[in-house]
Amino acid sequence: MNLRRIGTSLIAPAIGLFVSLAVTAVILVAIGASVSTVFSSMWNYGTSPRAMSLMLNLATIYFLSALAVSIGFKMNLFNIGVNGQYVLAALAAAVVASNLTLPKVASVSITIFVAMFVGAAWAGISAWLKVARGVSEVISTIMLNFIAIGIISYIIVRTPIGTETSLNIRGTKAIPETGMLRGIAFIDPGTQIYGFFFIAIFIGVAYWFLLNRTRFGFDLRATGKSATAARTSGVQSNRMIYVTMLLSGAVAGLVGLPYLLGDTGSYTLQFPTDWGFIGIAIALLGRNNPLGIALGAILWAFLDISSGQLVLEGVPREISTIMQGLIVIVVVISYEVVRRYQVKSEQTSVAKALAKQEASV
Amino acid sequence: MTYLKSRRFIGAAFTAITMLSITRTITGNGDLTSTVTIAQALVFASPIALAGLAGIWAERAGVINIGLEGMMILGTFGAGWAGWQWGVWAGVLAGVIFGAIGGLLLAVAAVTFGVDQIIAGTAINLLALGLTKFLAILLFTNAPGGGQAQSPPIKGEIPTFTVESIVEPLTSLHEKGIFFISDLAGILAGLFYNLSLLTIITFLLFVMTSYLLWKTAFGLRLRSAGENPWAADSLGVKVVQFKYAAVVFSGMLAGLGGAYLSIASTIYRNGNTAGRGYIGLATMIFGDWRPGGTAAGALMFGYIDTLRLIDTGNQNVKGLILLGAIILFAIGGIMLRRARRNSAVGFLILGSVMIGAYFSATSFPPEVAQVAPYITTLLVLATASQNLRPPAADGVPYRKGDHH
Numbered sequence: 001m002n003l004r005r006i007g008t009s010l011i012a013p014a015i016g017l018f019v020s021l022a023v024t025a026v027i028l029v030a031i032g033a034s035v036s037t038v039f040s041s042m043w044n045y046g047t048s049p050r051a052m053s054l055m056l057n058l059a060t061i062y063f064l065s066a067l068a069v070s071i072g073f074k075m076n077l078f079n080i081g082v083n084g085q086y087v088l089a090a091l092a093a094a095v096v097a098s099n100l101t102l103p104k105v106a107s108v109s110i111t112i113f114v115a116m117f118v119g120a121a122w123a124g125i126s127a128w129l130k131v132a133r134g135v136s137e138v139i140s141t142i143m144l145n146f147i148a149i150g151i152i153s154y155i156i157v158r159t160p161i162g163t164e165t166s167l168n169i170r171g172t173k174a175i176p177e178t179g180m181l182r183g184i185a186f187i188d189p190g191t192q193i194y195g196f197f198f199i200a201i202f203i204g205v206a207y208w209f210l211l212n213r214t215r216f217g218f219d220l221r222a223t224g225k226s227a228t229a230a231r232t233s234g235v236q237s238n239r240m241i242y243v244t245m246l247l248s249g250a251v252a253g254l255v256g257l258p259y260l261l262g263d264t265g266s267y268t269l270q271f272p273t274d275w276g277f278i279g280i281a282i283a284l285l286g287r288n289n290p291l292g293i294a295l296g297a298i299l300w301a302f303l304d305i306s307s308g309q310l311v312l313e314g315v316p317r318e319i320s321t322i323m324q325g326l327i328v329i330v331v332v333i334s335y336e337v338v339r340r341y342q343v344k345s346e347q348t349s350v351a352k353a354l355a356k357q358e359a360s361v
Numbered sequence: 362m363t364y365l366k367s368r369r370f371i372g373a374a375f376t377a378i379t380m381l382s383i384t385r386t387i388t389g390n391g392d393l394t395s396t397v398t399i400a401q402a403l404v405f406a407s408p409i410a411l412a413g414l415a416g417i418w419a420e421r422a423g424v425i426n427i428g429l430e431g432m433m434i435l436g437t438f439g440a441g442w443a444g445w446q447w448g449v450w451a452g453v454l455a456g457v458i459f460g461a462i463g464g465l466l467l468a469v470a471a472v473t474f475g476v477d478q479i480i481a482g483t484a485i486n487l488l489a490l491g492l493t494k495f496l497a498i499l500l501f502t503n504a505p506g507g508g509q510a511q512s513p514p515i516k517g518e519i520p521t522f523t524v525e526s527i528v529e530p531l532t533s534l535h536e537k538g539i540f541f542i543s544d545l546a547g548i549l550a551g552l553f554y555n556l557s558l559l560t561i562i563t564f565l566l567f568v569m570t571s572y573l574l575w576k577t578a579f580g581l582r583l584r585s586a587g588e589n590p591w592a593a594d595s596l597g598v599k600v601v602q603f604k605y606a607a608v609v610f611s612g613m614l615a616g617l618g619g620a621y622l623s624i625a626s627t628i629y630r631n632g633n634t635a636g637r638g639y640i641g642l643a644t645m646i647f648g649d650w651r652p653g654g655t656a657a658g659a660l661m662f663g664y665i666d667t668l669r670l671i672d673t674g675n676q677n678v679k680g681l682i683l684l685g686a687i688i689l690f691a692i693g694g695i696m697l698r699r700a701r702r703n704s705a706v707g708f709l710i711l712g713s714v715m716i717g718a719y720f721s722a723t724s725f726p727p728e729v730a731q732v733a734p735y736i737t738t739l740l741v742l743a744t745a746s747q748n749l750r751p752p753a754a755d756g757v758p759y760r761k762g763d764h765h
Contacts, residue, residue, distance in 0.1 A: 031499060078479055129739070129742070129743055133742070133743040133744075133746055133747075134746045134747055135739070135742040135743055135746045136646075138427070138479065139642065139643060139646055139738075139742065140739060140742065142639045142642070142643070143643060143735040143736075143738050143739050144735075144739075146636060146639075146640075146732065146735045147732045147735045147736060147739075150728050150731045150732035150735075151728075151732070153728055153731075154726060154728035154729075157726075157728075158726050158728070277483070277486070277487070280483050281483065281484065281487055284480055284483075284484075316494070316495050316498035316499060318491055318494040318495035318498060319495055320491075321487070321490065321491025321492075321494065321495065322488065322491040322492055322495055323491075324487060324491065325484060325485075325487040325488030325489075325490075325491050325492070326488065328483075328484040328487060328488075329466070329470060329481070329484040329485070329488060332470070332476045332477070332480050332481065332484060333470055333474045333476055335476075336474050336475055336476050337474065
C-alpha cells in the first residue's frame with residue numbers, strides 16, 4: 001500500500017517532466033535548433049562541479065521560499081506575499097548586520113533574528129486583516145508586496161541608509177566580513193556553498209517535525225483539511241491563522257539571507273525580488289512535503305543554471321523558464337488526474353468487495 | 362431602481378469633484394483637475410480597468426483568475442509582435458487572441474481538470490512570463506528598432522479624438538480657478554481630449570458587461586454558475602460551457618488590456634505590465650465584483666499614477682496627501698453618524714496624521730504616491746470587506762454530478 005502511494009505520488013512529476021521535455025523539444029525543432037545538442041549542452045554544463053555548486057546555492061534560496069509558502073498552504077492560506085516579506089527582511093538584515101561589530105556567531109544570529117522578525121511582522125499585517133477585518137490574504141499579500149517594494153526604493157534612494165556601493169548601484173553599506181556567512185567549497189574548489197545550505201536543511205527537518213510530530217502541526221493540518229471540523233474539536237482557528245502566517249513570514253524572512261550573507265553583503269536596488277513566486281511554484285511541485293520541495297528546488301535551480309550556456313547554441317536561456325512553467329502546469333493537472341483515478345479505483349475495489357460479500361451470503 | 366442608481370452615481374461624482382476642488386483650492390495646484398491630467402489618467406486607468414473587468418467575468422462564473430497578469434503579458438506581446446508586422450489593429454486582435462489562449466489554458470486546468478484555481482493561475486503567470494521573454498529574444502533581437510527585451514515600434518496609431526469645441530472653452534474655464542465649476546470643467550474637458558478609440562471601446566465593454574451579466578438570461582445563467590453551480594446544473598444550465606465561455610472571454614479582456622499597454626507605449630517591452638493584472642484583481646474586489654466600482658477603482662489607480670508621473674515640482678503628491686486626508690475625514694464623519702465609533706476614530710486619526718504630514722513637509726517623494734493606491738485598496742478592504750460579497754462558489758472546483 002505504502003509502495004503504491006509512493007508510486008502514484010511520483011507518477012505526476014514524471015509525467016510533468018516528460019511532457020515538458022517533449023513540448024520543449026517541439027519548440028526547439030520549431031525554432032530550428034538541434035534538440036540533442038541543446039539537451040546535452042544543458043546536461044553537460046549542469047553536471048559540472050561549478051554548476052552543481054551554484055545550483056545548490058540557488059536551490060537553498062528556493063527551498064526556503066517554498067517552505068514559507070507551504071506552511072500557509074497546509075492550512076489553505078495562500079501566502080503570495082513571500083516576495084514582500086523577504087525583501088523587507090533582507091533590507092532590515094542588511095542594515096542591522098552592517099552596523100554590528102560582534103563576533104561572527106552573535107552577529108549572524110542577530111541578523112537572522114531580525115530577518116525572521118521583519119518577515120513575520122509584514123506577514124502579520126495580512127493575518128490581522130484576515131482575522132479582524134475578513135480580508136482575503138491572497139489580495140492583502142499582493143498589495144503588501146507592492147507596498148514593500150515602494151518602501152524599499154524610498155529607503156535606498158532617499159535616505160542616508162542607501163549609499164553608492166562599489167558596483168555603482170545604490171544600496172546599503174557593506175556588511176563587515178565578521179557579519180557574513182560565506183560557506184565552504186566542497187564540490188568545486190572555486191565555488192563556495194552557502195553556509196545557509198546547512199541552515200536550510202535544519203529548517204526543513206524542523207518543519208517536518210513541527211507538522212508531523214507535534215500537537216500544533218496536527219491542529220494546523222486538521223484546520224487545512226476541514227476548518228469546521230477542526231473548530232468543533234476545539235481548535236481556535238483565528239489563533240491558528242495568526243501563528244501560521246507569522247511562521248510563514250518568519251521563514252520567508254530568511255529567503256534573502258543566503259544571498260545577502262553569502263554573496264553580496266549589501267542590499268542593493270538590484271536585489272532579486274521574485275523568489276517568492278518561484279517558491280509558490282516549487283511548493284506546488286513538492287506537494288508541501290519538505291523532501292519533495294527539496295527535489296523541486298534542485299530541479300528548478302538545475303534548469304536555471306544549466307541554461308546559462310545555451311547562448312552559445314543560439315537558443316535563449318529563457319527556454320528554461322518555459323520548461324519550468326510547463327512542468328508546474330502539467331504536474332498540478334496530473335496530480336489531480338491521479339487523485340481522481342485513485343478515488344475511482346478505491347470505489348470500484350470497495351464495490352467489488354461488497355458484491356463478493358453479498359454473493360457469499 | 363435605475364433612478365436610484367443614477368442618483369447614487371451623480372451623488373458620488375458630486376462628492377468626488379467637491380473633494381478634488383477643495384484640495385485644488387487649498388493647494389492652488391491647478392494640475393490636480395486639469396484637462397491633461399484627466400486625459401492621461403484615462404490612458405493609465407484603461408488597461409487596469411480591462412484587467413478588472415476580466416476578473417469580473419471569470420469570478421462571476423466562479424473561477425478565480427490570478428492568471429490575469431500572465432494573460433495581460435501575453436496580450437502585450439501579441440500586440441507588440443503583430444502590431445510591428447501588420448499594424449496597430451492587427452496588434453489589438455493578436456493581443457486579444459493571445460489573452461484568449463491564456464484564458465483557455467486556465468479553463469482547461471481549472472474547469473476540466475478541477476485544479477486549484479489559484480495554483481493554475483500562478484502557473485499561467487510563470488509560463489506567460491517565460492514564453493514572452495523567450496519569443497522576444499528570438500523574434501526581436503535582430504529586428505531593426507527591436508532588442509532582446511523589446512519589439513520594434515508598432516506600426517500605425519489608434520485614432521484619438523479631441524472635440525475642440527468642448528475642450529477649448531472648458532479648459533479656459535478651468536484656468537479661471539473658480540471653486541467647483543473650474544474643476545468640473547477641467548474634468549469634463551479631459552474626457553474629450555486625446556480620447557483614444559480603445560478607451561471608448563473599454564467604456565463600451567463596461568456598459569456591455571453590466572447589461573449582459575445583470576440584465577439578460579445569459580448573464581443570470583453565467584452568474585448562477587458562480588453562485589451555486591449544482592443548483593444551476595439541476596435547472597439545466599450547462600455550467601461547464603458557461604465557465605469556459607466566461608474564462609476565455611476573461612482572457613480576451615486581459616489580453617486587450619495588455620495590448621492597450623503596448624500600444625500606449627508604442628512597443629512591447631518585457632515587464633511592461635508591472636503587476637497591473639494583480640492591480641486589476643484588486644480593483645475588482647474594491648468594486649465588489651461589479652463593473653461600476655471596478656471602473657472607479659481603476660480610475661483611482663490611473664489618477665494617482667498620472668499625478669505621480671507628471672509631477673514637476675513635487676507638489677502633486679502633496680496635493681494627494683491633502684486629498685487623502687479630506688477623504689479620510691469625510692469617511693470618519695460618516696462612520697460617526699452611523700455610530701461605528703472605533704472605525705471613525707481610526708479614520709480621524711489617520712486623517713490627522715496626513716494633515717500633519719501635509720503641513721510639516723514642503724514636498725513628498727514620488728514613492729509615497731507609488732504606494733498610495735495599494736494602501737488605499739487595503740484600507741477599503743479593511744473597512745468594507747464585511748459589505749463586499751464575492752460570488753458564493755468563487756474558487757470552488759465544480760464537477761458535474763459531484764455532491765456538495
